[in-house]
Ligand SMILES: Nc1nc2c(c(=O)[nH]1)N[C@H]1C(S)=C(S)[C@@H](COP(=O)(O)OP(=O)(O)OC[C@H]3O[C@@H](n4cnc5c(N)ncnc54)[C@H](O)[C@@H]3O)O[C@H]1N2
């Protein structure tokens with residue numbers, strides 16, 4: 327009997343092999359989803375000037391306090407033009423949202439509360455607050471303030487800030503170069519019509535799409551179950567890529583060549599076979615290239631079992647946190663849910679059970695969805711996540727809390 331590595335231990339091996347792929351500059355407009363590798367500070371105050379925040383008129387507050395209600399319109403201050411200076415403190419200036427507050431004014435009254443006839447504005451409300459409807463210079467951030475700390479994933483929110491501070495290009499973590507390989511003579515292309523004994527290959531597309539969520543543009547290939555062809559191609563892939571993801575050919579079959587080929591190519595096995603269902607035959611290893619810690623460029627190989635659910639859950643459970651740690655992101659922030667019904671699972675394996683997530687009275691509840699094993703990929707469409715039930719128990723009770731791995 328082969329010795330199984332526990333799921334926790336497997337994850338530990340994998341995380342200990344996280345890498346650093348360095349940084350690169352990319353146009354900010356192409357930085358969505360990338361991991362920021364510089365601190366972004368305010369290049370000027372936010373807002374950079376006293377910004378008018380309502381269309382209307384600007385006056386001197388003291389005039390209003392002294393009982394004045396009618397003001398001669400002295401000029402117009404549109405957005406995007408240099409600030410006017412009001413010449414006569416008894417006058418007003420028409421101001422537009424986004425404009426600089428004219429000098430010698432300190433309060434803005436919106437058009438809705440003013441009537442303007444023949445160049446004379448009359449204020450129709452009884453009360454005003456000093457500096458009202460003015461977004462004060464530097465109120466949000468001061469020049470030099472840290473706005474986005476490094477190691478943050480760039481979302482649409484950060485894109486807007488990058489644009490505002492004039493970061494035309496931005497320093498981000500380099501993505502690993504990833505090759506995703508499927509094997510198997512029973513597999514045909516998606517646009518082909520399979521013979522009765524064949525199926526279309528789906529796993530590579532699933533893996534590519536998981537990586538796309540992390541803005542990794544992986545390459546993919548399919549190799550037939552021919553040992554020499556496999557070995558030659560894998561050798562090339564090890565030269566050209568940082569990370570290889572395999573799907574299939576890692577269990578006991580006569581054509582399950584991947585583990586032996588990898589070892590022949592001096593990829594060191596760190597474990598083979600994990601105490602989990604699905605995904606038991608999972609193989610993981612690395613090839614150390616370079617000598618000192620600083621110039622090392624290890625090749626990392628995840629060889630997932632071929633059954634579609636095994637490949638899917640293993641990629642989510644192991645590759646994703648490996649990637650997050652390599653990018654220096656928080657990879658431990660897990661989501662938990664209440665188990666929706668009692669479950670009995672006897673094998674001493676970590677059980678990744680498909681679940682549908684529901685909100686009940688504010689709680690997240692994971693309702694098991696029973697499929698027909700790790701080949702039943704259609705069931706994934708009905709579920710939203712896997713709930714992770716530990717290997718040291720047999721009975722799991724409704725309303726107990728366990729970690730989940732969401733995939734939607
Ligand atoms: N004697 C044993 N047999 C098996 C064991 C075992 O321990 N001893 N483990 C079983 C388990 S568990 C799994 S999971 C599978 C994994 O086997 P492989 O990784 O070698 O995968 P294959 O045999 O190549 O394929 C399994 C299954 O998945 C289909 N497949 C493969 N690749 C794709 C793809 N790209 N797209 C869609 N479907 C794919 C393939 O056609 C097979 O049906 O082994 C058990 N057997």
Ligand code: MOO
Nearest residue numbers: 604605606636700
């Ligand atoms: O563990 Mo294999 O992954 O189910 O079918």
